[in-house]
Amino acid sequence: xxxxxxxxxxxxxxxxxxxxxxxxxxxxxxxxxxxxxxxxxxxxxxxxxxxxxxxxxxxxxxxxxxxxxxxxxxxxxxxxxxxxxxxxxxxxxxxxxxxxxxxxxxxxxxxxxxxxxxxxxxxxxxxxxxxxxxxxxxxxxxxxxxxxxxxxxxxxxxxxxxxxx
Amino acid sequence: xxxxxxxxxxxxxxxxxxxxxxxxxxxxxxxxxxxxxxxxxxxxxxxxxxxxxxxxxxxxxxxxxxxxxxxxxxxxxxxxxxxxxxxxxxxxxxxxxxxxxxxxxxxxxxxxxxxxxxxxxxxxxxxxxxxxxxxxxxxxxxxxxxxxxxxxxxxxxxxxxxxxx
Amino acid sequence: xxxxxxxxxxxxxxxxxxxxxxxxxxxxxxxxxxxxxxxxxxxxxxxxxxxxxxxxxxxxxxxxxxxxxxxxxxxxxxxxxxxxxxxxxxxxxxxxxxxxxxxxxxxxxxxxxxxxxxxxxxxxxxxxxxxxxxxxxxxxxxxxxxxxxxxxxxxxxxxxxxxxx
Numbered sequence: 001x002x003x004x005x006x007x008x009x010x011x012x013x014x015x016x017x018x019x020x021x022x023x024x025x026x027x028x029x030x031x032x033x034x035x036x037x038x039x040x041x042x043x044x045x046x047x048x049x050x051x052x053x054x055x056x057x058x059x060x061x062x063x064x065x066x067x068x069x070x071x072x073x074x075x076x077x078x079x080x081x082x083x084x085x086x087x088x089x090x091x092x093x094x095x096x097x098x099x100x101x102x103x104x105x106x107x108x109x110x111x112x113x114x115x116x117x118x119x120x121x122x123x124x125x126x127x128x129x130x131x132x133x134x135x136x137x138x139x140x141x142x143x144x145x146x147x148x149x150x151x152x153x154x155x156x157x158x159x160x161x162x163x164x165x
Numbered sequence: 166x167x168x169x170x171x172x173x174x175x176x177x178x179x180x181x182x183x184x185x186x187x188x189x190x191x192x193x194x195x196x197x198x199x200x201x202x203x204x205x206x207x208x209x210x211x212x213x214x215x216x217x218x219x220x221x222x223x224x225x226x227x228x229x230x231x232x233x234x235x236x237x238x239x240x241x242x243x244x245x246x247x248x249x250x251x252x253x254x255x256x257x258x259x260x261x262x263x264x265x266x267x268x269x270x271x272x273x274x275x276x277x278x279x280x281x282x283x284x285x286x287x288x289x290x291x292x293x294x295x296x297x298x299x300x301x302x303x304x305x306x307x308x309x310x311x312x313x314x315x316x317x318x319x320x321x322x323x324x325x326x327x328x329x330x
Numbered sequence: 331x332x333x334x335x336x337x338x339x340x341x342x343x344x345x346x347x348x349x350x351x352x353x354x355x356x357x358x359x360x361x362x363x364x365x366x367x368x369x370x371x372x373x374x375x376x377x378x379x380x381x382x383x384x385x386x387x388x389x390x391x392x393x394x395x396x397x398x399x400x401x402x403x404x405x406x407x408x409x410x411x412x413x414x415x416x417x418x419x420x421x422x423x424x425x426x427x428x429x430x431x432x433x434x435x436x437x438x439x440x441x442x443x444x445x446x447x448x449x450x451x452x453x454x455x456x457x458x459x460x461x462x463x464x465x466x467x468x469x470x471x472x473x474x475x476x477x478x479x480x481x482x483x484x485x486x487x488x489x490x491x492x493x494x495x
Contacts, residue, residue: 001166001330001331003201003202003328003329003330004201005201005294005296005301036333036334036335037333037491037493038370038491038493040203040292040294042292042293042294042301044301044302044303044306045303046217046218046219046303046305046306047219051450051451051453052376052450052454053376053446053449053450054376054377054446056420056421056422056425057422057424057425057428058419058420058421058422058423058424058425060419065420066418066419066420066421066422066425067419067420067443067446067447069419070418070419070420070443070447071446071447071450071451073419074408074409074447074451077408078239078242078243078408079239088231088235089223089225089231089232089234089235089238090221090223090230090231090232090235091221091223091231092221092222092223092231093223094222094223095221095222095223095231098222113232113235116218116219116232116236117232117235117236117239119218120216120217120218120236120287121216121236121239121286121287121451122450122451122453123216123287123288123291123453124217124291125291125292126453126454126455127292127370127372127455127457128372129335129370129372129489129491131335131489136335136372136374136489137374138374138375138376140376141374141376159294159296159301161202161203161294163202163203163328163329163333163493164333164493165331165333166331166495168366168367168493168494168495169366170366170459170461170466205368205457205459207457207458207459207466209466209467209468209471210468211382211383211384211468211470211471212384243404243407243408244404253396253400254388254390254396254397254399254400254403255386255388255395255396255397255400256386256388256396257386257387257388257396258388259387259388260386260387260388260396263387278397278400281383281384281397281401282397282400282401282404284383285381285382285383285401285452286381286401286404286451286452288381288452288453288456289382289456290456290457292457324459324461324466326367326368326459328367328368328493328494
């Protein structure tokens with residue numbers, strides 16, 4: 001039985017953005033020598049997500065795939081971007097006080113409520129079958145890591161786990 | 166290879182609510198002796214969900230984390246709470262008749278359409294990598310079980326499965 | 331350790347529709363002889379999804395379960411059906427040009443943006459614990475494959491993977 005987890009880092013900007021991590025997924029499966037099983041991409045960050053989508057070729061001025069920008073636009077309808085306190089219940093006063101005193105965070109860094117909500121709806125991982133040594137992603141399928149926290153640039157982590165033989 | 170499933174019970178009230186099951190997830194991983202692998206939290210109930218979210222410290226009068234109440238509020242925009250028959254197509258007449266005759270249920274117990282829909286969108290499980298004996302949840306990540314059926318108090322089940330070595 | 335993936339085919343119409351694949355899931359688990367573990371249903375198509383929902387008995391004129399039609403109606407509020415170019419950013423001109431020249435596709439076949447977006451929100455798979463040889467789906471739980479591309483009839487694939495012993 002083969003089971004292992006590797007970690008990759010992604011530098012993200014101060015806006016909601018997706019990153020194509022398919023090549024890393026393929027690399028981890030190849031290096032593990034997995035023939036049959038599953039590969040999971042998971043992010044531990046509570047304002048991030050992982051999803052699978054078609055490569056849609058055209059891009060925005062920022063280099064974002066049009067289909068992923070459409071997806072961000074739908075996210076913004078579901079949970080409008082947090083622009084000031086009081087728009088959502090979160091962040092509350094205890095959270096803001098602790099963030100400042102214990103972690104030196106500016107109150108405005110708590111304005112990522114929309115990212116947290118969308119993250120929990122979309123989900124933190126995708127698990128893909130591996131058949132004859134390759135993840136089954138279809139002709140155009142790509143694995144994307146999304147950072148939905150638009151408040152500040154961050155260094156983020158994605159865990160890639162293979163299970164099988 | 167280590168593989169096992171344990172079941173836990175959660176008593177839920179007659180309103181949509183989340184329950185922090187992180188300690189149970191940690192306990193099951195510790196008891197299994199799992200070093201590397203995955204732990205999955207799954208609920209078989211079709212109006213419930215499992216998600217991962219940050220502990221947001223402040224709470225409502227009901228004791229609900231503010232961030233989770235914001236999430237419930239977004240759910241209510243996506244699928245407004247069912248208050249009377251005809252608001253959604255479901256429950257239909259055959260369903261109501263069978264529920265009454267076969268299971269002794271009151272017709273109003275079928276007014277959980279919103280909970281069913283949100284459950285299927287959010288998903289019924291989360292799967293978390295286990296590295297060096299511990300689930301990788303990040304600094305503030307918690308695993309929550311959500312009961313989205315607001316019609317009646319229930320006894321609910323979550324299954325915790327470990328796979329690995 | 332038991333690990334294997336089987337593939338099933340589903341013929342889908344030119345409208346958004348769900349298909350009950352529970353019997354196939356049960357068959358694959360039974361044939362594998364799996365006693366304890368997980369069974370995952372995954373679709374590689376980027377405008378399709380897999381979800382678990384209650385069998386709701388009543389159906390529409392098309393034979394769709396009322397609860398699933400309610401779900402499709404909520405999807406259409408989240409991401410309105412694409413009816414003409416310019417409604418979403420996708421499909422862009424490069425995508426339409428490549429689809430025509432490389433794959434002989436009509437431009438209108440690109441009007442499935444809503445299906446792609448909902449697919450990535452709902453997720454491409456569900457993973458169900460197997461205990462004492464049976465997937466734990468609850469009394470009424472069924473596994474559904476959804477094709478959210480309403481542009482044309484297609485032949486679709488779902489992969490069923492068992493992991494365990």
